[in-house]
Amino acid sequence: MRNVILGTDWWTDCDDAVAVRLLANLHRAGHLRLLGVAVSGCMEDSVRSLDAFLRDCGVEVPIGIDLEATDFGGRPPYQKRLAALPSRFGGNADAENPVGLYRRLLAASCGPVELIEIGYPQILAALLDSPADAYSPLDGESLVRAKVSRLWIMAGKWDEPDGGRENNFARNRRASAAAAHLCDRWPTPVTFLGWEVGSTVISGAKLPDCDLLRQVLIDHGSAAGRSSWDPMLILLAAAGDPEKAGYRCVYGTASVDPESGRNYFRQASDGSHCYVVKLRPDAWYAAEIDRRL
Numbered sequence: 001m002r003n004v005i006l007g008t009d010w011w012t013d014c015d016d017a018v019a020v021r022l023l024a025n026l027h028r029a030g031h032l033r034l035l036g037v038a039v040s041g042c043m044e045d046s047v048r049s050l051d052a053f054l055r056d057c058g059v060e061v062p063i064g065i066d067l068e069a070t071d072f073g074g075r076p077p078y079q080k081r082l083a084a085l086p087s088r089f090g091g092n093a094d095a096e097n098p099v100g101l102y103r104r105l106l107a108a109s110c111g112p113v114e115l116i117e118i119g120y121p122q123i124l125a126a127l128l129d130s131p132a133d134a135y136s137p138l139d140g141e142s143l144v145r146a147k148v149s150r151l152w153i154m155a156g157k158w159d160e161p162d163g164g165r166e167n168n169f170a171r172n173r174r175a176s177a178a179a180a181h182l183c184d185r186w187p188t189p190v191t192f193l194g195w196e197v198g199s200t201v202i203s204g205a206k207l208p209d210c211d212l213l214r215q216v217l218i219d220h221g222s223a224a225g226r227s228s229w230d231p232m233l234i235l236l237a238a239a240g241d242p243e244k245a246g247y248r249c250v251y252g253t254a255s256v257d258p259e260s261g262r263n264y265f266r267q268a269s270d271g272s273h274c275y276v277v278k279l280r281p282d283a284w285y286a287a288e289i290d291r292r293l
């Protein structure tokens with residue numbers, strides 16, 4: 001079975017919750033094995049709310065969080081209500097260090113692991129720079145090279161040749177610097193799903209009133225559904241094959257300006273990076289998500 005680790009900002013947008021529900025359902029169905037979740041945004045209720053939501057989805061996995069990630073701005077709107085539900089965690093301090101979580105799970109995995117990132121990139125960038133530790137004698141870059149087969153990441157805006165700008169890479173200076181480092185140094189193939197892919201695909205509007213995910217969407221102000229950036233990445237990763245998931249790939253090398261967060265792409269047929277382009281109408285992708293929630 002394919003092993004995956006999820007990275008999520010679990011921050012101001014509710015498409016992370018739609019994505020977590022999808023991934024939890026795929027995990028419970030035995031389609032893939034979710035090893036753990038790393039949280040790249042940190043507010044008071046982050047870990048309790050994520051764990052409570054995962055438990056409601058029928059999944060209990062290790063959680064790590066970047067406790068310093070309090071500087072992304074905005075007001076996370078749906079976590080407080082979730083944090084009042086039962087959780088294994090008393091608070092954020094009970095969760096693992098996120099780089100330690102990745103190192104522990106990667107070192108312990110017998111087979112290759114695929115990483116799915118729907119949040120800010122500073123944890124993965126820090127993983128690359130991590131030294132050998134009790135979990136592995138390998139430094140971070142070597143450990144990723146040895147154990148990770150691919151990174152699937154919702155990030156960037158790839159339809160602007162002069163440099164697109166997207167939240168996960170450009171929210172603040174820290175995110176942009178980490179994105180630049182990630183694009184420069186990440187040693188495995190990377191598949192990007194950009195802002196332009198998910199913004200017009202609206203999912204999550206057909207949930208029953210009793211569904212906790214529906215409450216999340218309402219608390220976000222998206223009772224009529226939300227753009228599908230993060231859930232589209234989950235289905236792309238789950239398919240494993242972009243063509244089967246309704247996309248074509250553009251291959252080459254991605255880069256990010258560490259100051260502005262703008263992303264650029266140099267096309268090359270042998271590049272280890274690719275971004276996906278939709279081949280089907282928006283309603284098809286939305287239906288694929290909604291029927292799996």
Ligand SMILES: [Ca+2]
Pocket residue numbers: 008009010013015016118119230
């Ligand atoms: Ca996200």
